[in-house]
Amino acid sequence: MISVRFLGTGGARFVVAKQIRASGGMWFRFSPEPGEDAGPLTQIHVDPGPGALVRATSAVPPCEPAELDALVLSHKHLDHAGDINVMIEAMTTGGFRRRGALLAPRDAFEGEAVIFPYAAKFVAERRYLEEKAGPYAINDVELRTSVRHLHGVDTYGMHFLYRGTTVSYMPCGRFFDGLAEDYAAHHPDVLIVNVLRYRDSMKVDHLNFDEARAVLRTVRPKVAVMTHFSTKMLEQRPERLARELEDELGFRVFAAYDGWTLDASTEIAAAAGV
Ligand SMILES: [Zn+2]
Ligand SMILES: [Zn+2]
Numbered sequence: 001m002i003s004v005r006f007l008g009t010g011g012a013r014f015v016v017a018k019q020i021r022a023s024g025g026m027w028f029r030f031s032p033e034p035g036e037d038a039g040p041l042t043q044i045h046v047d048p049g050p051g052a053l054v055r056a057t058s059a060v061p062p063c064e065p066a067e068l069d070a071l072v073l074s075h076k077h078l079d080h081a082g083d084i085n086v087m088i089e090a091m092t093t094g095g096f097r098r099r100g101a102l103l104a105p106r107d108a109f110e111g112e113a114v115i116f117p118y119a120a121k122f123v124a125e126r127r128y129l130e131e132k133a134g135p136y137a138i139n140d141v142e143l144r145t146s147v148r149h150l151h152g153v154d155t156y157g158m159h160f161l162y163r164g165t166t167v168s169y170m171p172c173g174r175f176f177d178g179l180a181e182d183y184a185a186h187h188p189d190v191l192i193v194n195v196l197r198y199r200d201s202m203k204v205d206h207l208n209f210d211e212a213r214a215v216l217r218t219v220r221p222k223v224a225v226m227t228h229f230s231t232k233m234l235e236q237r238p239e240r241l242a243r244e245l246e247d248e249l250g251f252r253v254f255a256a257y258d259g260w261t262l263d264a265s266t267e268i269a270a271a272a273g274v
Contacts (some may be wrong), residue, residue: 001029001030001031001032001033001265002028002029002030002160002162002165002167002190002265003028003029003031003215003261003262003263003264003265004026004027004028004029004167004190004192004225004261004262004263004264005026005027005029005059005063005194005259005260005261005262006026006028006227006256006257006258006259006260006261006262007022007024007025007026007031007048007055007056007059007258007259008023008024008025008049008051008052008055008078008258009021009022009024009054009227009228009229009256009257009258009260010022010023010079010228010229010258011079011172011194011196011227011228011229011230012079012196012206012229012230012231013079014230014231015229015230015231015234016049016050016078016079018145019051019121019232020052020234021111021234021257021258022055022258023048023049023050023051023052023079023082023231024048024049024051024052024054024055024056024083025043025045025046025048025052025080025157026047026146026169026192026227027043027044027045027046027047027056027059028042028043028044028045028046028065028143028160029041029043030042030043030044030139030140030160030162032110032163033265036163038238039139039140039229040140040208041138042069042070042139042140042141042162043063043067043068043069043070043134044068044069044070044071044072044138044141044160045063045065045070045071045072045087045211046069046072046073046074046158046169046258047072047074047081047171047265048071048080048082048083048084048086048087048147049078049079049081049082049083050079050082050083051079051083052082052083052086052087053065053086053087053090054092054256055258056087059166059259063089063108064088065087065091066090066091066097067091068087068090068091068100069138070100070102070127070138070204070223071084071087071088071091071099071100071101071102071103071104071123072102072104073103073104073105073108073129073157074155074156074157074158074171074172075105075108075110075149075151075153075154075155075156075171075172076105076107076108076113076114076154077134077151077153077172078114078172079110079228080172081104081108081114081115083110084104084108084114084115085115085116085119087121088115088119088120088122088177089119089122091122091123092122092123093118095121095122097243098122098123098124099123099124100109100123100124100125101123101124101125101126101127101138102107102115102120102123102125102126102127102156103126103127103128103129103136103143104128104129105128105129105130105153105154105155105156106128106129106130107153107154107155108154109117109126109128112152113261114204117129124180128135129145129156130145130156131145131146131147131156132144132145132146132147132182133145133149133264134159134238135161136270140141140162140192141160141161141162142160142161142162142187143158143159143160144159144161145157145159146159146168146182146183147156147178148272149171149172149173149174149179149205150173150174150176150205151172151173151174151205152205155171155172155173156171156240156258157169157170157171158171159181159183159186159188160220165189165264165265166187166188166189167188167189167190167264168180168186168190168191168192168219168221169190169192169193170192170193170194170207170215171194171228171256172194172196172205172206172207172228173205173206173207173213174204174206174207175207175214178270179215180214180215180218180219181218183215183218183219184219184220184253187220188221188265189221189222189223189268190222190223190224190225190262190264190267190268191215191216191220191221191223191224191225192224192227192256193207193212193215193216193224193225193226193227194206194207194227194228195203195208195209195212195227195228195229195233195238196208196227196229196230196233197209197232197233198232198233198235198236200232209233209236209241213245213248213249216245216249216253217249220249220251221251222251222252222267222268222271222272223251223252223253223254223262223264223267223271224245224249224251224252224253224254224270225253225254225255225256225262226238226241226242226253226254226255226256227255227256229232238256239255239257241255242254242255251252251271252267252270252271
């Protein structure tokens with residue numbers, strides 16, 4: 001069983017500052033299906049932006065930080081990392097229980113760090129994410145990283161492999177030749193992609209909708225999810241754009257919304273006609 005709860009689906013400064021969409025990141029759960037070999041439940045919180053702790057604990061049923069196995073940052077920008085120290089304290093019960101793992105690019109720990117050194121010490125295992133690296137083991141979940149994104153700070157995408165299923169996350173970054181191919185090489189069953197912009201000619205380090213379409217056309221996951229929306233994307237109604245892509249590409253495409261849980265296993269099975 002793999003599920004992803006969206007504790008936030010907003011991106012860009014304005015949406016996050018106004019909390020037009022929340023910015024709590026994504027909460028992954030990996031657990032054996034009934035009848036499969038026994039194994040642990042593994043919970044991983046990715047990109048805990050501003051409000052992550054509040055969104056997690058007020059979810060129904062709650063996402064329980066003290067049961068988290070790992071916190072993972074794609075990069076150190078505030079909309080992805082605003083609550084990282086808060087979540088470290090929550091995962092370790094205020095630092096009293098040294099446990100869990102913390103995986104982030106090196107520049108989140110050093111220089112203009114966003115992870116406080118005192119908080120990092122509460123975590124049992126700290127790992128630097130590097131380009132095209134891994135597997136990093138989190139219980140029996142394997143995390144591999146993508147090619148380096150073009151995004152100003154150290155930024156890596158993620159491929160979570162669990163019992164033969166791969167769920168990938170493409171965080172923020174500028175489009176470039178080879179980006180989609182790097183993700184396609186992992187053959188993700190599910191691809192979650194940050195689509196911040198709609199159509200514009202701004203030279204900024206984010207994908208727009210047409211670039212996301214090109215990425216999905218190359219990667220061809222069984223299930224795709226768009227998230228991390230700016231006001232321009234929200235004005236276009238992301239669920240309408242998702243249906244447009246679905247008709248065009250021939251696989252399931254969702255537009256994430258705050259509080260939504262993607263039941264990845266069920267959607268993958270449905271896509272395969274099982
Ligand atoms: Zn972002
Ligand atoms: Zn960013």
